[in-house]
Amino acid sequence: MNSANASQSASSQRVAIALSGLDVARGKFLDLIVRRVLDFEAFSAEMRARKDEDGALKGISALCHKISGVSETIGFRRAGALAMELELLIEDERMGKRPGPEIWGQAGPLLEQLMDELESLLDD
Amino acid sequence: MKILAVDDDPVFLGLLLTMLSAAGHSDVMTASSGHLALRLLDDSSTPFDCILLDIQMPGMSGVELCAEVRKRRNYRRTPVVMITAMSGKRFIDDAFAAGATDYMVKPLDRHDLNARMGMVCRLQAERMRTIALEEQIGLANSAPALDFGAPILIDGVERGIEYLALENYLLMLGKSRLHAVSAFGIHVTNAGFIFGQTDNWNFMNVLGDVATVLLDALKAQDVLLAYAGSGYFVCVLRSPLTSDLEQIEAAVGFGLEEFNDLYRSEHLPLPNVRLSALVRHSLLGVLRPTRILELALAMPQPSDAPLPAWRKLVA
Numbered sequence: 135m136n137s138a139n140a141s142q143s144a145s146s147q148r149v150a151i152a153l154s155g156l157d158v159a160r161g162k163f164l165d166l167i168v169r170r171v172l173d174f175e176a177f178s179a180e181m182r183a184r185k186d187e188d189g190a191l192k193g194i195s196a197l198c199h200k201i202s203g204v205s206e207t208i209g210f211r212r213a214g215a216l217a218m219e220l221e222l223l224i225e226d227e228r229m230g231k232r233p234g235p236e237i238w239g240q241a242g243p244l245l246e247q248l249m250d251e252l253e254s255l256l257d258d
Numbered sequence: 259m260k261i262l263a264v265d266d267d268p269v270f271l272g273l274l275l276t277m278l279s280a281a282g283h284s285d286v287m288t289a290s291s292g293h294l295a296l297r298l299l300d301d302s303s304t305p306f307d308c309i310l311l312d313i314q315m316p317g318m319s320g321v322e323l324c325a326e327v328r329k330r331r332n333y334r335r336t337p338v339v340m341i342t343a344m345s346g347k348r349f350i351d352d353a354f355a356a357g358a359t360d361y362m363v364k365p366l367d368r369h370d371l372n373a374r375m376g377m378v379c380r381l382q383a384e385r386m387r388t389i390a391l392e393e394q395i396g397l398a399n400s401a402p403a404l405d406f407g408a409p410i411l412i413d414g415v416e417r418g419i420e421y422l423a424l425e426n427y428l429l430m431l432g433k434s435r436l437h438a439v440s441a442f443g444i445h446v447t448n449a450g451f452i453f454g455q456t457d458n459w460n461f462m463n464v465l466g467d468v469a470t471v472l473l474d475a476l477k478a479q480d481v482l483l484a485y486a487g488s489g490y491f492v493c494v495l496r497s498p499l500t501s502d503l504e505q506i507e508a509a510v511g512f513g514l515e516e517f518n519d520l521y522r523s524e525h526l527p528l529p530n531v532r533l534s535a536l537v538r539h540s541l542l543g544v545l546r547p548t549r550i551l552e553l554a555l556a557m558p559q560p561s562d563a564p565l566p567a568w569r570k571l572v573a
Binding site: 154155156158159162163166196199200202203204205206207208214218221 | 273
């Protein structure tokens with residue numbers, strides 16, 4: 135095999151590794167969706183009951199952080215964008231820019247959209 | 259290259275492994291927490307060449323982990339790249355102050371990852387050459403190999419970071435934060451003479467003395483300090499300077515006087531320190547972010563001092 139062919143073969147092999155790795159990551163992400171949606175539901179219930187609001191917002195923000203960190207790379211761009219928007223919104227509250235209940239007025243509907251988007255990924 | 263990747267999210271770790279593997283890096287170990295990462299570092303028979311750390315982790319954060327990594331002698335100079343989501347950019351200042359070399363933003367972009375890892379490989383290759391040289395020289399005098407004109411990490415100085423890391427820090431700042439940054443240069447005018455009169459360990463100690471006294475004089479300020487080579491330091495201020503530079507220069511002079519007996523016993527002159535004028539980024543317009551370092555360092559110097567690499571570029 136000449137060097138050009140060897141280099142092309144190594145490059146094709148890397149592309150194949152990347153594609154199969156992306157499939158694995160996508161599979162792991164989809165496997166976790168049900169658990170994440172249930173966690174979101176639990177935090178959302180705490181917010182509605184006005185029980186440990188700070189802990190609930192922190193929990194939602196941490197989950198959003200994980201979702202936004204990988205979604206775009208594995209092809210779930212809208213889920214990633216919604217998660218990032220929600221995380222940044224909650225961070226505003228945590229940095230003292232706005233009070234929790236006021237944030238929830240915006241964050242609640244956004245969280246609903248995110249959960250819908252995640253569930254639609256399962257349907258697809 | 260042996261890599262350690264630390265993140266509490268298994269999906270992200272899997273993705274990172276895939277992207278690193280596709281870029282030709284297959285010797286990668288992972289840890290899901292700071293404590294597990296430290297155990298891997300301490301138990302590993304051969305040291306890791308590069309560490310990738312997520313900033314926002316429960317328990318020990320990536321910034322705290324980076325500081326712990328730097329306390330380990332084997333890992334003082336190992337490239338540490340922080341990984342953060344956009345929302346975590348506010349932690350980056352602390353990460354660089356804790357000893358990070360560079361940063362990457364989630365979601366990962368293949369080209370960005372390849373560029374960062376390319377930089378890490380070059381840095382690591384350079385370090386391996388230095389270590390090999392140190393081992394050779396170590397047989398004779400157990401001193402580290404030093405090139406007078408090259409940047410050095412001054413060990414054990416809080417807020418003292420590598421010159422490359424300082425450049426990466428400036429490149430990371432957005433326009434609004436960059437606007438608030440200012441910098442000044444610090445020239446040890448007799449550094450060349452001291453370098454010629456003593457061994458490399460003692461020269462490193464002299465630089466450490468200057469850095470310690472300087473940061474002590476600046477303790478009320480939010481600063482990062484790096485040694486650029488050839489007797490030059492550069493100090494980046496992240497908030498407005500509250501004292502006069504002349505006062506700071508005088509305070510450094512007084513601080514170094516306290517080492518007088520020690521230097522006399524070593525037959526060395528005290529370091530003679532001069533500060534440049536303050537350069538404000540807000541006055542530089544659209545110049546590239548790292549230009550402020552070059553301008554802060556571009557002050558008159560004795561004609562016999564060799565030009566460090568960055569000055570050759572400016573000249």
